[in-house]
Amino acid sequence: MFNAPTKFITSATKLEECPGSSLPEVCFAGRSNVGKSSLINRLLNKKKLARTSNVPGKTQQMNYYQIGEELYFVDLPGYGYAKVPKKERERWGRSIRKYLLERASLRLILSVVDARHKPTALDQDFFYWMGSNRKPFAVLLSKSDKISKNKVNQSKAEVKRILDEMNIEVPILAYSADSREGLDEIKQLITEFTQ
Ligand SMILES: Nc1nc2c(ncn2[C@@H]2O[C@H](COP(=O)(O)OP(=O)(O)OP(=O)(O)O)[C@@H](O)[C@H]2O)c(=O)[nH]1
Ligand SMILES: [Mg+2]
Structure with missing residues (x-):
């Protein structure tokens, strides 16, 4: 399914603007700059389908990409970007939470965190919120190429440990968009949740 033709569909700012179609979808959530858009490109073998940047805050809307006739990938704007005014961050938080809660065709939320750092308070709040709302999610540790195997483990x-304390049991996978390590396992996971 990952080799099917891909295309950009739309940018939505809220649930009401998401496509009406009933294709299953997978969304990518996480802090700004953690590597969500890069991961989408790598999974689909596209150089710049999703726009990436080393400046945080690149993705500002929910960007929809369609893969064949099978699936949508939704690139969510990153959270925790300090330069976005507080009021705007709150409005964003509300519309993303509404999307995550109410989007009927959403099958899997990929929560991306940086393998080098302990999940931030915002990351942990996000895990807890998804757990309490019984959302299907997995945690992906990005940029594993930047540290040793030992550190990744x-x-x-x-x-x-953090998830256990919240009584949450979900898959935890590490990957690198640079070396491509771990991408196959992520594809497998996506296939499992969407077929
Ligand atoms: N070394 C390494 N760098 C990566 C990896 N993934 C992403 N990057 C780099 O991290 C930076 C941010 O990547 P993006 O994919 O734009 O991050 P994002 O999460 O989409 O960021 P926002 O759109 O701001 O929320 C870019 O400079 C990427 O090249 C990875 O696995 N390894
Ligand atoms: Mg992005």
């Missing part, structure tokens, strides 16, 4: 264990 330590990060995974730390995330697992």
Whole structure:
């Protein structure tokens, strides 16, 4: 399914603007600059389908990409970007939460965190919120190429400990958009949740 033709569909700012179609969808959530858009490009083998940047806050809307006739990927704007005014951040938070809660065709939320750092308070709030709302999600540790295998395993264990404390049991996978390590497991996960 990942080799099917892909196209950009639309940018939505709220649930009401999302496509009317009933294709299953997978969304990518996480802090600004963590690597969500890069991951989408890598999974689909496209250089710049989703726009990436080393300046945080690149993705400002919910961007829809269609894969064949099978699936949507939704690139969500990152959270925790300090330069966005507080009022705007709150409005964003509300519309994203509404999307996550009410979008009927949403099958999987991929919560991306940086493998190098402990999940931030915002990341942890997000895990907890998804857990309490019984949302299907997985945690992906990005940029694993930047640290040793040992450190990656330590990060995974730390995330697992945090989730255990919340009584949440979800898949935790590490990957690198640079070396492509771990991408196959993510594809497998997406296939499992959308077929
Ligand atoms: N080394 C390395 N760099 C990565 C990886 N993934 C992303 N990056 C880099 O991290 C930066 C941010 O990546 P983006 O994909 O734009 O991040 P984003 O999460 O979409 O950010 P926003 O749109 O601001 O929310 C870019 O400079 C990427 O090249 C990775 O796995 N390894
Ligand atoms: Mg982005």
